[in-house]
Amino acid sequence: MLNMTATLIDGKALAAAILERVHLQWNELCSPRLRLVSLLVGDDPASMVYIRNQRRACDRMGIRFDLEHHPASMSEDALVGRIQELNVDASVTGILLQRPLPPHFRQLRVHSKIHPDKDVEGLNPANIGSIVYGVPKLVPCTALAAIRCLLSTGRNLRGADVVMIGHSEIVGKPIAFLMLNYFATATICHIATQDLTAKTRSADVVFTAVGSPGLLTGSMLKRGAIVIDIGIRQVPALDEKGRPQTDETGKPRYRLQGDADFPTVSRVAAYLTPVPGGVGPVTVSMLMHNTVIAARLQRGLPVGSAVEFPRADD
Secondary structure, three states: OOOOOOEEOOHHHHHHHHHHHHHHHHHHHOOOOOEEEEEEEOOOHHHHHHHHHHHHHHHHHOOEEEEEEEOOOOOHHHHHHHHHHHHOOOOOOEEEEOOOOOOOOOHHHHHHHOOHHHOOOOOOHHHHHHHHOOOOOOOOHHHHHHHHHHHOOOOOOOOOEEEEEOOOOOOHHHHHHHHHHOOOEEEEEOOOOOOHHHHHOOOOEEEEOOOOOOOEOHHHOOOOOEEEEOOOEEEEOEOOOOOEOEOOOOOEOEEEEOOEOHHHHOOOOOEEOOOOOOHHHHHHHHHHHHHHHHHHHHOOOOOOOOOOOOOOOO
């Protein structure tokens, strides 16, 4: 049997190219400094990691980044009121709402209050709806990054069979609808899907965004498939004998792992995004991209995407 080794998709290189384009689009604006406001309600540890990455990216780009940290006891009406203030603040280019929100918040209501042209994470129902209609403007950053990674392979998507494992509003559903714009046949799989392997073995492209290490193995794939691994989870770091590693203080070491079982998937797939270094860096660059798109929308200027989407009616 052919011993195929997957070509790894270099997310850092893709991110660098996207940021070059972002610089050009920003220069065309001849505008003052762009500004992002990040709203954090509560103390979710994962959100703090994402915020650090957001701040670093903004610092590199020269974009002002302001974090507003509110207590978990904040009321939904108070958060909505703050969002509405930011909507009318001309100095604010984009609004980020960290997820998850505390349980007493209705996420759909809160996201719908962010002005569509300041919704740099693309979660306002109006922006999600534009994807369904085939005219995307501000697209969720992770979904946009995953599509960009796929397009870098040069694969003709017309007629391709695509499987999306995971059906979240921020990743799975947007990716599936965007694939329809390319006239691919998209299947969404989730916790109730029966015989996942039967679905993935027939797929030309598999996206996975579950956060379950080792979920997707080489035996579940058609030879030569493209795998875009969006899942990410911290797992214990092991030495060559399978023993947990510790740092100099004796604390356990961890590493990031995706949904794909790398050793087996890399022997079957034609292309694969590594974790880390695949979709992650591209996601951060897409936030910068969306920030400039938001600035152009607010000025009534034409927008250009880092991902060229065919119209659904083409």
